[in-house]
Amino acid sequence: MGVDATDIRPVLERFEGTDAQRRVVARQARDLADSGRLAADRGSEPTVEAIAADLADAPDGSDVVERWNWWIGSLETAYGGYERFGVQTVDDEHDVNA
DSSP states (O other), X not given: OOOOHHHHHHHHTTSSXXXXXXXXXXXXXXHXXXXXXXXXXXXXXXXXXXXXXXXXXXXXXXXXXXXXHHHHXXXXXXXXXXXXXXXXXXXXXXOTTO
16 A cells, blocks of 8 residues: 555645645655555554644644654654654755855
């Protein structure tokens, strides 16, 4: 089964953030689902709604990337091996095009 990035993007609109942030999180969600790691660790295939519910548990005021990274951090702590699914951000001060 798996999580399609185009299916999860509208669900991610529930959370603060930009369209670019939602696209990145959607790709990471797809990659995470495709890896099979979450299904192996939790015993069931991830769904769009289940991922959205996990993101909703993040601290209030968090944008979609912060929520994603909070959840990935929780998975990393519980099972290990999830760090590669985190989203890295670069602030404007360190923009390579500047």
